[in-house]
Amino acid sequence: MAITKRHQSKTSKVLEALTLEEKCTLLSGKNMWETAEIERLGIRSLKTSDGPAGVRGSRWIDGTPTTHIPCGISLAATFNVALIERVGQILGAEARSKDAHVLLAPTMNLSRSPFGGRNFENFGEDPYLTGRMAIGYIRGVQSQGVGACMKHFVANDMETRRFNMDESIDERTLREIYLKPFEMALEAKPLAAMTAYPKINGQHADTSRALVHDILRKEWGYEGLVMSDWGGLNSTVESIRATTDLEMPGPPLRYGKALMVAVQRGEVSESQDVDPSVRRLLQLLEQFKCLGKSAPVNGTSEVDGPEPAVFCGITAGETETDTPQFRQTTKEAAYKYFHMVQASQKGYVTHVVMCDCRLGRLTLVISNTTEGRLHRMTKPLPSLHVRLLPSRSPELVCH
Structure with a gap:
């Protein structure tokens, strides 16, 4: 899903036709999951969706059912990039069925502390392993015609006070540990x-020109869209100058009208700051055929494009996708990482192969997960009880 010369030519025409107000409107969400549209030019919304362990769709709960894949830390424990790519293909296909153009995944932060509230969601503590897993994940998702969004750039490794904590990270540590997975992931485009x-070192990531513009874009050559985390755009002027393109979700707080006012006051340059961000968004929209036919511009020209019904093969409305192949791949991924542990009387933990063990005591450790409505669910405790301990009562210990 590369940006072609045709995409660039088309987006240049659209960019020239946009007013300042329309440009600033485009750089912000219109609701929780979608970007703004410009009906005058046939520019339609880009829809995003969570999440890393299953495509939720538009609703937090009671939405369209989805396949629930193993969480990131479990996928990484397989050390199997090819398998992760197949899992990514499932997520990409389900994102399409839920009308989403961009999947907000993978999570590429690191397990730097056992108290990290989203350790389950990332690929572990190792930067290299995280980068390799992310490459497979992104390739799988994008092979289905859906964009992947690598997150959270960078060093979002604790949930406690995550909105305002200030992390002091020296240059070598920043590059060799925190930035390394993102640099590696660019291989998957x-x-x-x-x-x-x-x-990070006194400045929010979205406002950091050193991180977003200098390292991500200029040094690494990244040409894609950069969006804020939800409610995580911290400045109008600094963020747009840092080349953070899109404020999510909507309605906007710091882009939209606030950005237009900043341009009018001379605090932000329309040509140097706003236009490049709009161009990157338009290029992404064009890849998903979201730049449709428009009304004549100034009565003399028209922005050509597909009819509004054409939507990169994405369905009109969310639909359920459940196939034997998806179930088999998900089960295979679960088998690859799953271990049971037996706490011995000597105080150490041993790994036990399921088919060989005869346990007098079964400890089931249950971790957090993302919300979503599943196609089907088999509860682990009854299943393990039937398989391993048919004559004994299981003991459930939750950590």
Whole structure:
């Protein structure tokens, strides 16, 4: 899903036709999951969706059912990039069925502390392994005609005070540990990236020109869209100058009208700051055929494009996708990482192969997960009880 010369030519025409107000409107969401549209030019919304372990769709709960894949830390434990790519293909296909153009995943932060509230969602503590897993994940998702959004750039490794904590990270540590997975992931050409909530060395990630413009774009050559985390755009002027393109969700607080006012006051340059961000968004929209036919511009020209019904093969409305192949791949991924542990009387933990063990005591450790409505669910405790301990009562210990 590369940006072609045709995309660039088309977006240049649209960019020239946009007013300042329309440009600033485009750089912000209209609701929780979608970007703004410009009906005058046939520019339709870009729809995003969570999440890394299953495509939720538009609703937090009671939405269209989805396949629930193993969480990121479990996928990484397989050390199997090819398998992760197949899992990504499932997520990409389900994102299409839920009318989403961009999947807000993978999560590429690191397990730097056992108290990290989203450790389950990332690929572990190792930067290299995280980068390799992310490459497979992104390739799988984008092979289905859906964009992947690598997140959270960068160092969003704790949930406690994540909106305002200030992390002091020296240059070598920043590059060799925190930035390394994102640098590696660019091999898969992700279409989007999301900034992190915390401050890094005194500056929020979305406002940091050093991180977003100098490293991500200029040094690494990233040309894709950069969006804020939800509610994580911290400045109008600094963020747009840092080349953070899109404020999510809507309605906007710091882009939209606030950005237009900043341009009118001379605090922001329309040609140097706003236009490049709009161009990147338009290029992404064009890849998904969201730039349709428009009304004549100034009565003399027209922006050509597909009819509004054409939507990169994405369905009109969310639909359920459940196939034997999806179930088999998900089960295979679960088998690859799953271990049971037996706490011995000597105080150490041993790994036990399921088919060989005869346990007098079964400990089931249950971790957090993302919300979503599943196609079907088999509860682990009854299943393990039937398989391993048919004559004994299981003991459930939750950590």
